[in-house]
Amino acid sequence: MRLAIGILRQHRGSYVGTFLAAVLATALLAGAGLLLSSVLTAKPPANRFAAAPIVVSGDREVSLTTTTRKEKEGKPDKVKTKTKTERLTGAGTLPADLRQRLAALPGVSKTIGDTAFPMVLSTEAGRPVRGAQDAPVIGHGWSSAALTPFTLREGRAPSTGDVVVDANLAAAGELSIGSTVRVTTRTGERTLRVVGIAAPSGRDSLAAQGAVFVADREVAAIAGTDLPTAIGIVPSPGADVLEAVRDAAGDAPVLTGDDRVRADLPGAMPDYIGPISIFGFTIGITAFAAVFVLTGTVALSVRQRLRELALLRTVGATPGQLRRLLGRESVVLGLIAAVPALPLGVVVAHVVAARFRTLDAVPAQFTVTTNVVVLLAAAAAGTLVTFVAARVASRRAVRIAPTQALSETAATPRGGNAVRGVLAVITAAGGVAVLTFVPLGGPFGMGMSFVSSALLLCAVAALGPLVVRPLTAVFGRLATLGGVTGRLAGTVTRVESRRVAAVAVPLALMFAINAPMLLNSSLLARITADEQRARFAAADAQVTAPTGLPLATAEALSRLSGVTGTAATVPTRVIVAKGGKPEDYVAQGLLTTGRDSVLDLDVRDGALAGDGTFAASRYLTELSGWHVGEDVELWLADGHQVTLRLAAVYERARGFGDLALPATLVAAHDPRGLVSTVSLRYSGEVPEQIRAQWPTLRITPSLDAARAADAQNQQGAWELMVVISLGFTAIAVVNTFAIAATARRREYTDLWLAGATTGQVQGMTAREAAITVGIGLCLGAAVTTIVVGAFSTAQDGIFRLVPDVSIYLGLLGGIAALGLAAGTLPTRLVLRTRTR
Numbered sequence: 001m002r003l004a005i006g007i008l009r010q011h012r013g014s015y016v017g018t019f020l021a022a023v024l025a026t027a028l029l030a031g032a033g034l035l036l037s038s039v040l041t042a043k044p045p046a047n048r049f050a051a052a053p054i055v056v057s058g059d060r061e062v063s064l065t066t067t068t069r070k071e072k073e074g075k076p077d078k079v080k081t082k083t084k085t086e087r088l089t090g091a092g093t094l095p096a097d098l099r100q101r102l103a104a105l106p107g108v109s110k111t112i113g114d115t116a117f118p119m120v121l122s123t124e125a126g127r128p129v130r131g132a133q134d135a136p137v138i139g140h141g142w143s144s145a146a147l148t149p150f151t152l153r154e155g156r157a158p159s160t161g162d163v164v165v166d167a168n169l170a171a172a173g174e175l176s177i178g179s180t181v182r183v184t185t186r187t188g189e190r191t192l193r194v195v196g197i198a199a200p201s202g203r204d205s206l207a208a209q210g211a212v213f214v215a216d217r218e219v220a221a222i223a224g225t226d227l228p229t230a231i232g233i234v235p236s237p238g239a240d241v242l243e244a245v246r247d248a249a250g251d252a253p254v255l256t257g258d259d260r261v262r263a264d265l266p267g268a269m270p271d272y273i274g275p276i277s278i279f280g281f282t283i284g285i286t287a288f289a290a291v292f293v294l295t296g297t298v299a300l301s302v303r304q305r306l307r308e309l310a311l312l313r314t315v316g317a318t319p320g321q322l323r324r325l326l327g328r329e330s331v332v333l334g335l336i337a338a339v340p341a342l343p344l345g346v347v348v349a350h351v352v353a354a355r356f357r358t359l360d361a362v363p364a365q366f367t368v369t370t371n372v373v374v375l376l377a378a379a380a381a382g383t384l385v386t387f388v389a390a391r392v393a394s395r396r397a398v399r400i401a402p403t404q405a406l407s408e409t410a411a412t413p414r415g416g417n418a419v420r421g422v423l424a425v426i427t428a429a430g431g432v433a434v435l436t437f438v439p440l441g442g443p444f445g446m447g448m449s450f451v452s453s454a455l456l457l458c459a460v461a462a463l464g465p466l467v468v469r470p471l472t473a474v475f476g477r478l479a480t481l482g483g484v485t486g487r488l489a490g491t492v493t494r495v496e497s498r499r500v501a502a503v504a505v506p507l508a509l510m511f512a513i514n515a516p517m518l519l520n521s522s523l524l525a526r527i528t529a530d531e532q533r534a535r536f537a538a539a540d541a542q543v544t545a546p547t548g549l550p551l552a553t554a555e556a557l558s559r560l561s562g563v564t565g566t567a568a569t570v571p572t573r574v575i576v577a578k579g580g581k582p583e584d585y586v587a588q589g590l591l592t593t594g595r596d597s598v599l600d601l602d603v604r605d606g607a608l609a610g611d612g613t614f615a616a617s618r619y620l621t622e623l624s625g626w627h628v629g630e631d632v633e634l635w636l637a638d639g640h641q642v643t644l645r646l647a648a649v650y651e652r653a654r655g656f657g658d659l660a661l662p663a664t665l666v667a668a669h670d671p672r673g674l675v676s677t678v679s680l681r682y683s684g685e686v687p688e689q690i691r692a693q694w695p696t697l698r699i700t701p702s703l704d705a706a707r708a709a710d711a712q713n714q715q716g717a718w719e720l721m722v723v724i725s726l727g728f729t730a731i732a733v734v735n736t737f738a739i740a741a742t743a744r745r746r747e748y749t750d751l752w753l754a755g756a757t758t759g760q761v762q763g764m765t766a767r768e769a770a771i772t773v774g775i776g777l778c779l780g781a782a783v784t785t786i787v788v789g790a791f792s793t794a795q796d797g798i799f800r801l802v803p804d805v806s807i808y809l810g811l812l813g814g815i816a817a818l819g820l821a822a823g824t825l826p827t828r829l830v831l832r833t834r835t836r
Helices: 002-010 012-041 098-103 142-147 167-173 216-223 242-249 257-263 273-303 306-314 319-358 372-397 402-406 417-437 445-463 465-482 484-495 497-535 551-558 618-624 663-669 686-693 705-742 745-753 758-796 805-832
Strands: 054-057 061-072 075-087 108-114 117-123 137-141 150-155 162-166 180-185 188-200 210-214 230-235 254-256 541-544 563-578 581-594 603-606 613-617 631-635 641-650 659-662 677-682 698-700
Touching: 012 273, 012 319, 012 372, 012 705, 054 242, 054 257, 061 581, 098 108, 098 230, 098 242, 108 137, 108 142, 117 167, 117 210, 117 216, 137 142, 137 216, 142 150, 142 210, 150 162, 162 167, 162 180, 167 188, 167 210, 180 216, 188 210, 188 551, 210 216, 242 254, 254 257, 273 319, 273 372, 273 445, 273 497, 273 705, 306 319, 319 372, 417 445, 417 758, 445 465, 445 497, 445 758, 465 484, 465 497, 465 758, 484 497, 484 758, 497 705, 497 758, 497 805, 541 686, 551 563, 551 581, 551 663, 551 677, 563 618, 563 659, 563 663, 581 663, 613 618, 618 641, 641 659, 659 663, 686 698, 705 805, 745 758, 758 805
Parallel strands: 075 581, 137 210, 162 188, 581 659, 613 641
Antiparallel strands: 054 230, 054 254, 061 075, 108 230, 117 137, 117 180, 150 188, 162 210, 180 188, 541 677, 541 698, 563 581, 563 631, 563 677, 603 641, 613 659, 631 641
16 A cells, blocks of 8 residues: 555646546536436425324325235245335325214314316416426415415405415416416316415415315316315324324325425425436446546556566566555545545535526426435445546556566556457447347337447447457558558557557447437437427317316307318327236326317227227337226326227327327316327418407417427427537546556657658548547447437338437537547647657
């Protein structure tokens, strides 16, 4: 250890490259780890039910229990039970008489029922009003205000035709006592008068949602149900009623403490399920790139020290001692790198979180929490990767002969090709298996394409010099066209294939990790847009509202004079049982009217029918093994279970959903239940009629703005991940070239002594950089072609080498320019400081 520390102190400049790589890798691991841990531990406050120690909730998830029995001769049967759950996107309700039964329990002081329902709140001029940080607006009966508890700041309690709004909504909408507002729910649109402004006791607002209170007697008409979604229970002082409440509640969840927040309306509080997958994918990309680049940098650094290792061998050092020396150096270096890396990781986490909030990829309320355990784990991971890389790189290097120290050059001992070959076969087989057997056309296609890219890149890295050597011969011959310096560059790259591989592989990583993500994302967006246009090609116009419109309005539009066909869609999510596990899917409530067809789903089997039936995408029917005419059990947004007959199988599911159900059924069981788009075929003055009766509606031939914005946000999230990966790998490429250039000082001096000019040396290194960049991009393009081609074929049966030429050429040119600059600038700096 003393020798390791002494070497690091005496040769600090030689370790700058490895140190920088370790800093960046540890910082990215720390940043990604903080993002993931923050989203995993993010918990919304339970102050919606702050005044009720016990809350009985309606269903908020679907649970399926499967039991398997294994019979063995002479032994008792082995019974295995599994329970799987899936969250609902709506809120289940409780029996109407449950509140009275709970109130009658001994020790219960009072019960407070709450029927929560989403709504769209707008000013009289039609401007939507949202809560703090763009939070959704949730409606309640006035009696449930005591649950938070809300108290009036101004005005009075609501009666028929009145509303009380919370203080934040009043400020956002510039509302005051006497203002008129519009309230839109699944039952229709109403104009109500603001008679009060309320706020929770001791708080400015209810966290993460806006609250609107209506008279209790109007809840059923506005919400579409008068059944409670939750019941708060306040025990008498000193009374223990929890077990009695559980007995009375039956199967309904009984929640206490921080768990009370689960009784709130789904969608009312920040949803962190999506961000978990986003940040999980981010840390996957980051970890792979960090390990890949750091391993390559450490291996190159060890290789540059062959003469030093040979010298230590001449004074009696054994290979085991050299391995321990390199390992301990790497541990010390990793720990020192963690000092600046951890604060940098915190900064990275905050910057990325801010960008994702801007893209609406995470809730506006999401904040990064600095977790010391995560930071220490990132430091340990960075140090461990550095240590393992040093041990792997030293496996052959420490076997260098002592006589090599007396030579002008030192070459790495040969061998290890068998191990490389085995690793390459295993990882390549894994990549091919993913591309072959995983349904890339499904929801996991993007993630699996990254996994396959990573596995194929591991195969390329494992083969390393074996793959690079024949390529250097090809590119080296091309370089001979550049005269003497070109021939010399070709010769050097053929001899130093391991050094070329150490630089070319990070370039291949840079291209083959980012290009598939960008190209596949662009391809999906284009296919989705094409399918959307094809679905509604027959429509003359689409009618939308900023935040949706009631189904009754869509039905009224279909009855306008001149309208010959309509198709109204109500977005929702439906849970399907697959293999004993509930899984939810994007779905649409569908209402079609008129003699003219407006919607073309490209039905491949059966035909769209009416009540009691549903249609499903080809992907889902093949995955589930369904057939037309089969009865299927489905769970709607509020947990209501229905059995519907499969009437049609359709192809155009992208941007639409995997299930199409009757719109009236969806609107009745989805708390939101609003129509997103009404597509029309008409003749005559229909647009003028719409503008006259519904001035806030928009008439446009364009696609649904909400879906377009969602696609843009998803694309933005992918692009941010690409920026993270590109930034890290770009610095790693520059760093790797710099290490290689610094280690060649003696070689450049020998060339000068042989009569070469500085310009000739620079020309040689520029051509070497061009050869290395060309090899790296060829390897990256090969991996990209395999992955993108398989992904493209899985989407629509068309094999595409380059789905988006501009993205492909832009990324190719950018990486080539970076590689050429990184390969020439460090050499120029080295040559500038030379001494003869």
